[in-house]
Amino acid sequence: MVLRLYDVSYLEFNGLNANRIQDHDLPAICGQIYFDLPHSGTCQVGEVGFVLQSGEFLPAARSKVVAFGNGVPYAHSDHAALLVDEHGNVEEVGNLWDQERILVERRTPKLRTPLRMAAFAFGRSESDGGPFPREFIAELATGLGERGHEVHLFGPACDGFRESCQVGEVRYHPLEVLLAGTPLEQAKRFAQAVEKRLADFQPFDLFHLHEWMTATGSWYEGTPTVLSLSSIEATRRHGAPLTSESLEIEKAEGDVASRVDTVLTPDWLQEEAAVELGIEASRLHAFPMEGRLPNEWECSLDYGQVKGEIGVGPLDRLMLFVGPLEYAAGGDLILEALPVLLQRWSNLRVAFAGGGEQYGQLEHEAGRLGVGYAVRLLGHVDSAQLTRLLRASEALVLPSRYRVPFDDAVVDLARRAGRPVITTQGGPAHLVRHEETGVVTYDNPGSIVWAMDRVLGDPAHAQRMGEHGRCSDGFILNWSEVSRRYAELCAACFPQLTETRR
Numbered sequence: 001m002v003l004r005l006y007d008v009s010y011l012e013f014n015g016l017n018a019n020r021i022q023d024h025d026l027p028a029i030c031g032q033i034y035f036d037l038p039h040s041g042t043c044q045v046g047e048v049g050f051v052l053q054s055g056e057f058l059p060a061a062r063s064k065v066v067a068f069g070n071g072v073p074y075a076h077s078d079h080a081a082l083l084v085d086e087h088g089n090v091e092e093v094g095n096l097w098d099q100e101r102i103l104v105e106r107r108t109p110k111l112r113t114p115l116r117m118a119a120f121a122f123g124r125s126e127s128d129g130g131p132f133p134r135e136f137i138a139e140l141a142t143g144l145g146e147r148g149h150e151v152h153l154f155g156p157a158c159d160g161f162r163e164s165c166q167v168g169e170v171r172y173h174p175l176e177v178l179l180a181g182t183p184l185e186q187a188k189r190f191a192q193a194v195e196k197r198l199a200d201f202q203p204f205d206l207f208h209l210h211e212w213m214t215a216t217g218s219w220y221e222g223t224p225t226v227l228s229l230s231s232i233e234a235t236r237r238h239g240a241p242l243t244s245e246s247l248e249i250e251k252a253e254g255d256v257a258s259r260v261d262t263v264l265t266p267d268w269l270q271e272e273a274a275v276e277l278g279i280e281a282s283r284l285h286a287f288p289m290e291g292r293l294p295n296e297w298e299c300s301l302d303y304g305q306v307k308g309e310i311g312v313g314p315l316d317r318l319m320l321f322v323g324p325l326e327y328a329a330g331g332d333l334i335l336e337a338l339p340v341l342l343q344r345w346s347n348l349r350v351a352f353a354g355g356g357e358q359y360g361q362l363e364h365e366a367g368r369l370g371v372g373y374a375v376r377l378l379g380h381v382d383s384a385q386l387t388r389l390l391r392a393s394e395a396l397v398l399p400s401r402y403r404v405p406f407d408d409a410v411v412d413l414a415r416r417a418g419r420p421v422i423t424t425q426g427g428p429a430h431l432v433r434h435e436e437t438g439v440v441t442y443d444n445p446g447s448i449v450w451a452m453d454r455v456l457g458d459p460a461h462a463q464r465m466g467e468h469g470r471c472s473d474g475f476i477l478n479w480s481e482v483s484r485r486y487a488e489l490c491a492a493c494f495p496q497l498t499e500t501r502r
Contacts, residue, residue: 001025001026001029001048001049001050002023002024002025002026002048002049002050002051002057003023003024003026003033003035003046003047003048004021004022004023004024004046004047004048004049004057004059005021005022005023005024005035005037005044005045005046006018006020006021006044006045006046006047007019007020007021007022007038007042007043007044008043008044008045008065009041009042009043010043013045013065018045019042020038022035022037022038023051026048037068040068040069040070041068041069041070042067042068043065043066043067043068044065044066044068045062045063045064045065045066046062046063046066047059047060047061047062047063048060048061049061079094079095079096080092080093080094080095080096081093081095081096081099083099083102108488108491109488109491109492109495109498110487110491110498110499111149111487111490111491111497111498111499112497112498112499113147113148113149113499114148114149114150115149115150115205115206115497116149116150116152116202116203116204116205116206117141117144117149117150117151117152117204117205117206117207117208118151118152118153118154118198118201118204118206118207118208119137119140119141119151119152119153119154119207119208119209119210120153120154120155120190120194120207120208120209120210120214121137121138121153121154121155121210121211121214122155122156122179122190122210122211122213122214136210136228136230136289136290137153137208137210137228138153138170139479139482139483140208140479140482140483140486141153141170142168142169142170142479142483143479143480143482143483143484143486144483144486144487145168145169145170146168146169146480146483147483147484147487150171151169151170151171152170152171152172152173152201152204153170153171153172153173154172154173154174154175154194154197155172155173155174155175156174156175156177156179156190156193157174157175157176157177158174161174162174173197175190175193175194175197176193177189177190177193182245183213183245183249184216184245184248184249184252186213187212187213187214187216187252188216188217190213190214190216191216191217191219192217194214194217194219195217195219198219203223204223205223205224205497206223206224206225206226206490206494206497207220207223207224207225207226208225208226208227208228209225209226209227209228209256209260210227210228211228211229211230212227212229212249212252212253212256212257215227215256215259215260216252216255216256218259220260221259224261224490224493224494224496224497225260225261225262226260226261226262226263226264226490226493227256227257227260227262227263227264228263228264228265228287228289229253229257229263229264229265229269229273230265230266230269230289231269232250232253232269232272232273232276232277233246233249233250233253233276234250234272234276235269235272250276253276253277254276254277254278257273257277257278257279258277258278258279260283261283261493261494262283262285262489262490262493263277263279263283263284263285264285264286264287264289264489265284265285265286265287266286266287266288266289266290267286267288267298267299267300270284270285270286270300285489286300287485287486287489288482288485296384296387297387297391297416297417297418301388301391301392303391303392306388306389306391306392307349307392309385309388310351310376310378310389311376312349312351312376313347313349315347316347316348316349317345317347317348317349317394317456318349318350318351318389318392318393318394319334319348319349319350319351319393319394319395319397319452320350320351320353320389320390320393320395320396320397321334321350321351321352321353321354321396321397321398321399322353322354322381322386322390322396322398322410322413323353323354323398323400323404323406323407323410324354324355324356324404324405324406325352325354325355325356325357325358325359325362325377326356326357326358326404327358327401328400328401328402328403328404329354329356329398329399329400329401329404330398330399330400330401330424330427330443331352331358331362331399332358332361332362332365333399333443333444333445333448334350334397334399334448335362335365335366335369335371335375336369336445336448337445337446337448337449337452338350338366338369338371338374338375339369339370339371340445340449341449341452341453341456342371342374344453344456345453345456348374348452348456349374349375349376350374350375350376350397351375351376351378351389351393352375352376352377352378353378353379353380353381353386353389354378354379354380354381355379355380359377359379362375362377363377386413387413387417390413390414390416390417390419391417391418391419393417393419394419394455394456394459394462395414395419395420395421395422395438395452395455395462395466396410396411396413396414396419396420396421396422397422397423397448397451397452398410398411398421398422398423398424398427398428399422399423399424399427399443399448400423400424400426400427400428400443401424401426401443402426402427403426403427403428404427407423407427407428408428408431411423411428411431411432414466414469415437415469415470416470417466418466418467418469418470419466420437420438420439420455420462420465420466420469421437421438421439421469422438422439422441422448422451422452422455423438423439423440423441424440424441424442424443424447425440425441425442425443426443427443432469433468433469435465436465436468436469437465437466437468437469438465438469439451439454439455439465
């Protein structure tokens with residue numbers, strides 16, 4: 001299969017009378033190729049076809065005449081392009097180099113605008129900003145309203161909130177609910193008030209129910225529904241004995257969780273909610289209800305997968321060394337300690353992140369000591385992988401003989417990951433509180449055995465040390481980003497609410 005080019009400059013082409021013919025092999029029936037012309041300023045016709053063994057050419061398709069300019073700089077030097085979809089629709093694109101971002105955005109489902117959304121909560125008037133305090137449900141409603149949706153927020157009437165009103169883009173509506181009696185009784189009265197109040201409204205496209213007490217009854221069935229839970233009864237008890245009322249609430253939570261389409265929880269609650277309420281993974285999503293978006297140190301992470309990336313088993317216990325492979329850093333002390341440690345902890349594995357003059361020596365020493373199977377020499381590791389490795393490890397080990405550049409920065413990373421630090425008197429000991437945020441020992445193999453054994457032998461204490469040392473960069477509430485993520489989640493969960501994308 002070839003592309004045959006005919007030079008038809010100054011000719012009325014009849015298929016035979018070209019000034020010149022060129023053939024270019026076509027490796028596939030789709031894609032693109034680049035070719036050179038003998039000189040500029042020509043007009044070309046292209047035909048795609050097959051050259052038989054006899055030399056005969058069988059054309060399959062012919063292009064229009066294309067004029068190629070003279071050999072001078074092209075007058076148009078911007079990066080504009082055309083986007084042509086599978087239906088032949090053409091759209092101008094401002095920058096060719098944005099193609100990946102544009103294609104990803106166009107393939108991502110997007111909610112129709114505007115949608116009629118109704119949110120329900122037990123919010124009380126506690127601020128001057130509106131009928132509801134500035135918390136998740138009110139901030140989410142505001143963000144969705146600013147994105148062009150028609151949002152209505154319903155909650156129990158109270159002093160100062162007896163009439164419907166509008167604050168910003170959100171319409172607030174009071175519900176006459178007697179907030180007395182047990183939580184189950186209040187929840188039932190809330191459902192009755194909602195059914196009565198919704199009779200005054202046109203149908204909604206989406207319901208959002210905040211906490212289980214807003215989700216009893218069956219009034220929302222048949223409409224796409226999201227339930228958000230900031231806690232569940234099992235966590236609210238804090239280990240207290242199970243009472244009959246608590247048991248009834250647990251049953252009610254499980255019932256509403258089974259009937260809604262999608263359930264949102266904070267990241268820390270997701271796993272427990274799945275177990276306690278029996279929610280399928282496809283319907284349960286971690287969501288930043290506090291307006292704080294998780295960073296790379298806090299987002300969900302599969303530790304087993306991280307370990308697998310460096311050839312370590314998911315149940316192996318990983319210790320991490322980070323720094324230059326030099327005498328001062330003391331990486332060799334870990335290797336000398338390993339034969340004894342592996343007798344006590346057969347699933348112990350040590351990863352060395354960093355490069356240096358000792359790389360070959362450490363590799364040879366690991367083989368000589370018979371511990372090569374438990375050692376991973378990773379060389380240079382980028383920041384993203386280092387973050388994941390720190391979070392998946394039991395502790396950071398810095399057995400420095402004396403201070404090494406970047407030790408302080410590495411200790412800071414371990415603190416962000418919430419991991420204890422094992423170091424020596426000659427290392428960054430001034431940053432580690434012994435038995436509070438880590439273990440401080442001496443720069444010899446026996447002491448390293450003791451320190452690593454201290455962490456491995458008491459995981460609960462190691463976790464407490466890591467938590468005591470945990471630090472963060474702080475955060476900024478970003479409700480606009482939260483509402484954007486919510487819209488994307490709803491678009492993925494409810495295709496019937498999305499717009500048709502060309």
